[in-house]
Structure formats: structure tokens, C-alpha cells
Amino acid sequence: MPSRNDRSGEGSEAGGEGPQEPLVDRQLELDLLRQHIVRVTETGKGHAVLILGESGVGKSRLAAEAAAEARQRGMTVTSVRCLGRGAEPLLPLKEALAAYLGRTPDQIRRTLARAAPHLLDAVPFIGAFLANIGEKLAEGSFSLRGVYEELSRILIRTTSGNAGLFLLVDDLHAADPDTLYFLNYFFRKLQQVPVLAVATIQEEQLNDYPELADLMAEWAAIGHATLTVVPLERAHVGEYVRTMSAMGEQADESTVDRLFRLTGGNPFFLREALSLVTQSPESHLADDVALPRADAILRRRLSRADEVTRHFLRAAAVVLDTSEELAPITYVMEGDTKDAIDALNKACEIRLMREGPGGEVSFVHALMQREVYADMGANQRRYLHARAGEWFERNGALASAAFHFEQAGRFDQMVKTGYQAASQAERAGMYHTALMLYQKLRPHVSIEDLGPRLAAALIVLGDWDEANQLIGLLPVEDSSSIRAASAPICAFDRAWHHGPDRRRGACGAVLGPIAAPPGMRVSR
Ligand SMILES: Nc1ncnc2c1ncn2[C@@H]1O[C@H](COP(=O)(O)OP(=O)(O)OP(=O)(O)O)[C@@H](O)[C@H]1O
Numbered sequence: 001m002p003s004r005n006d007r008s009g010e011g012s013e014a015g016g017e018g019p020q021e022p023l024v025d026r027q028l029e030l031d032l033l034r035q036h037i038v039r040v041t042e043t044g045k046g047h048a049v050l051i052l053g054e055s056g057v058g059k060s061r062l063a064a065e066a067a068a069e070a071r072q073r074g075m076t077v078t079s080v081r082c083l084g085r086g087a088e089p090l091l092p093l094k095e096a097l098a099a100y101l102g103r104t105p106d107q108i109r110r111t112l113a114r115a116a117p118h119l120l121d122a123v124p125f126i127g128a129f130l131a132n133i134g135e136k137l138a139e140g141s142f143s144l145r146g147v148y149e150e151l152s153r154i155l156i157r158t159t160s161g162n163a164g165l166f167l168l169v170d171d172l173h174a175a176d177p178d179t180l181y182f183l184n185y186f187f188r189k190l191q192q193v194p195v196l197a198v199a200t201i202q203e204e205q206l207n208d209y210p211e212l213a214d215l216m217a218e219w220a221a222i223g224h225a226t227l228t229v230v231p232l233e234r235a236h237v238g239e240y241v242r243t244m245s246a247m248g249e250q251a252d253e254s255t256v257d258r259l260f261r262l263t264g265g266n267p268f269f270l271r272e273a274l275s276l277v278t279q280s281p282e283s284h285l286a287d288d289v290a291l292p293r294a295d296a297i298l299r300r301r302l303s304r305a306d307e308v309t310r311h312f313l314r315a316a317a318v319v320l321d322t323s324e325e326l327a328p329i330t331y332v333m334e335g336d337t338k339d340a341i342d343a344l345n346k347a348c349e350i351r352l353m354r355e356g357p358g359g360e361v362s363f364v365h366a367l368m369q370r371e372v373y374a375d376m377g378a379n380q381r382r383y384l385h386a387r388a389g390e391w392f393e394r395n396g397a398l399a400s401a402a403f404h405f406e407q408a409g410r411f412d413q414m415v416k417t418g419y420q421a422a423s424q425a426e427r428a429g430m431y432h433t434a435l436m437l438y439q440k441l442r443p444h445v446s447i448e449d450l451g452p453r454l455a456a457a458l459i460v461l462g463d464w465d466e467a468n469q470l471i472g473l474l475p476v477e478d479s480s481s482i483r484a485a486s487a488p489i490c491a492f493d494r495a496w497h498h499g500p501d502r503r504r505g506a507c508g509a510v511l512g513p514i515a516a517p518p519g520m521r522v523s524r
């Protein structure tokens, strides 16, 4: 039986199934990534590379191979894994920093003393950030720029003694808004520092995330690179099939043809289809061609789980968009911890899930999670999301709670937790999250309630046009504070063309009357 570490190793640092599996083809892509690494280590100037392609095509695998190469060349590798757009703001960065710096103040102090003694002054910020981003940072009240700047400083400086930093961002399409905009802030600083940021993005998600698509266009315009990964060709599918020695005699040309037709050269489906053939050689894959390939292959794999394990998987498919912990899954499945651990063990044994060294739980692949989720009825999904909402609310993860209540169709609870989460996010300087939450609430609350807060968030983020339009919609006669806000907004618009000092002054004038949350400091 594999050990716990074997299981986590199966996933490798950036998802996928890890470098121990043979890598077919991709020489061109790896050469390109190698050139990016060399450029950064030799010139000391950084940039970002966006690895784009369909789900399962091998983006994370390529990024992990490049990370191994970077490590060999003396770079520090830090991995950021985005969970879902509704997760707590900056949670992926918190997890990445905790994995690098440690989780207790003592560990953090020791790592910093070793790697970057000049950063010891950042210990209180790091402590607050790692403890509980929303709550602890909110106590101190931070500006948007304050948090982003401090995080950038920490990421850059902790690696200054080495050849540079290789920042691996897996699944950027699943980033919460503040993680996305922090990275945008960070990417703009890379020219002066030896940092190579490599981010994987599922191209099919871009239509649903226009903010990411817009930022990608901006990043391309300022010189960051994009690397598109396409499925394997027929010849490489053949090579893959022959390389997997367990195939033995079955690796004839007609099997390769069938696998190529069924999987379209997508390595994830190829691996799954091949394991079906090897485990049950009598398997009639041709029969499945009529079914969509994802359903055909993934359902077969899932059918190996018993009923309790399936129940666990369903709870996990709902929870893992906002967390990697076992506790919320246990709550959602209405079992005790022992049941959950038993089911997790079984799911790991049949390679449906994996467990990291710190107890982080995840599906072996996002496609598996999507399949489990899609297989549930709407009522069951809503019920499980409602329980997840309860758990996250009780545990102070209010943005996650709002996300789950929204999915559950529990709009009263979504509004309550969404307002709380947005206020907390504003106090912690995370206006992108606040804005996303306000927009989520918009169809469910009156514009009189929401308008002033939404306008304030838009103004802090510099979206004057949208703010102006919004204020135009408000019944000005009913709200003196909003009326007071309209004039400074025009002044703000004009001041925008007169440099940052005038801008900041005008911003204060606007936000005062709109009752900006206490402690909010405006800086752009
Ligand atoms: N060139 C390759 N040769 C052999 N196996 C590969 C290759 N590329 C990817 N794989 C394997 O295929 C599976 C899917 O790859 P990976 O997880 O990297 O896909 P992905 O593009 O990151 O998908 P997603 O967008 O869903 O995260 C993994 O098990 C990976 O090891």
C-alpha cells in the first residue's frame, strides 16, 4: 500500500500526476521554458509566462517540469494553487507563503533570519496575513496598495540571496479576484527583479472570466509571454502507449488509433483510458465512443468507489472550490472524522483523490472533481452547498460562505454573509473581492442599500465611469450622502487628469460622504 507521502507525491507540486510518469513529446515547449529561466537568471530581469490550453492537456505537468529545471539552476520555487473564484481573498498566496516561511511566528522568524534578515520588520504583517487574512488584517486596516506592496516585497526579498524566484501559479483561471489583481500588480514589477512567474490557465474558462481575459491582453502588450499547449499528435499517442510497459501486447496500431480517436490526444484522458484497458483488457472502449469522452472515461473510474466513498467525493466536490481542509467535507457529508478519513483513504487508494503533507485534500485532477459535481442532481448540490455555507460562516470564512449560499440558492444568507465578507475585505484592503461580492449581491438587495458601498469600491478601484453610471441610477433625493457624493465624483474625474496628488485629494472628498468603512485608506 502506498504511504501517505507517495500519495501526495503522485500529484506533484503543480497538480498532474508527477514527474515519475514518462513525459512524451513537449521538447519544444520545455526548450522555450528553459530559455525563459536562463534569461531571468542571467539578466536578473523577470517576466511572466502564461501556459494556456484545454483541461488535461498537460499545462501543470509542463510547469512542474520547468520548476524542477529552475530549482536545479538555483532558483527558489514557490507554488501557488488557486482553488476557486469564490474562495477567501488571497488564500492561495497565504498557503504558498506558509509553505515557504512556516506557520508559527517562530518558524517565520527563523526562515526570515536565514533567507532575508532585512525582512524581519515584516513579521507582524506576515503573522497577521497567515493567521486569518480577512479578520486579522481587517483589525489593522490596510490599503489595497499596502497589502499588495508588502506581499510583493516579501515574495521578492525572501529569495534575493538565490538565483531568483520561480513563482508557479497553477490554475490562474480559478483565482479569487484579489489573487488575480495582486498578481497583476506583481507582474508589473518583474522587470526589475529576478522572478519568473509561470501561470497555467484553462483556455475554456476564459469566456467566464472576462477580467482575466482582459488582463491577459494587457500582459501580452507589456511583453509577458504566452505558451499555448495543444494535444498530443497521433505519433506521440503511440509513443505514450508503447512507453507504458504494462500495456504489453495490446499496444498494437488499432489500439493506438482507438485511443487517439477517443481521447483526441489529451494526455489526461489518454492516461485514464489506458488504465481502463490495462485493468480490464476485455473493456470495449469502442462502445464508449458514442458517449462524450469525459463521461465515458471518468464515470468508469468513479464506479470503482463504494457508496460511502462516493458520498465523501460528492461533499468534497462541493467544498474543495473554497478550501483544502478535511473538516468542512466531514461536516458537509454529515459523518464523523473517522468516516471521512476512511473514505479519504479509499479515494486515495483508487487514485481519485490525494492528500498533501500538511493534510491538504484534493482531487487527483480538476476534471474528476467536475465529473463528480456534474453527476449530482440539482437538489443534492444545493443541499450540500447550503451545509458548506453553514460551515464556512461558522468558521469565519465569510466570502466562501457567501459563495456556497449563492450556489445553494439561499439568497438571504448569501446577502448577510456577503455584506459581512465585503466589509471585512474592504478593511483588509481587498477591494477587488469587495467589488465582486457587491456585484453578486446586486440582484438581491435594493440599490439604495448597496449603491453607496458599491460606488465607493468602484471609485477606490478607479472605475469612475461605472461609479458615475451607478450614482446616476440612485434616487439622489432619498439619500443625502449619495447626493453629496455626486459632485466630488465629477471633481475626481477631472482630477484624474492632473496627477496622483490631486487624485488622492479628490478620492478622500468622494469617499468621506459615502461613509467609507473605518480605517479605509485610499492609495493607488
Ligand atoms: N506530455 C505528456 N506525456 C505524458 N503524460 C503527460 C503529458 N502531459 C501531461 N501528462 C499527464 O496527463 C495528466 C494531465 O496533465 P496536467 O494535469 O498537467 O493537465 P492540465 O493541462 O494541467 O489540466 P487542468 O487544466 O485540468 O489542470 C497528468 O497525469 C500528467 O502527468
Ligand SMILES: [Mg+2]
Binding pocket: 014, 015, 016, 059, 060, 061, 170, 171, 200
Ligand atoms: Mg493543471
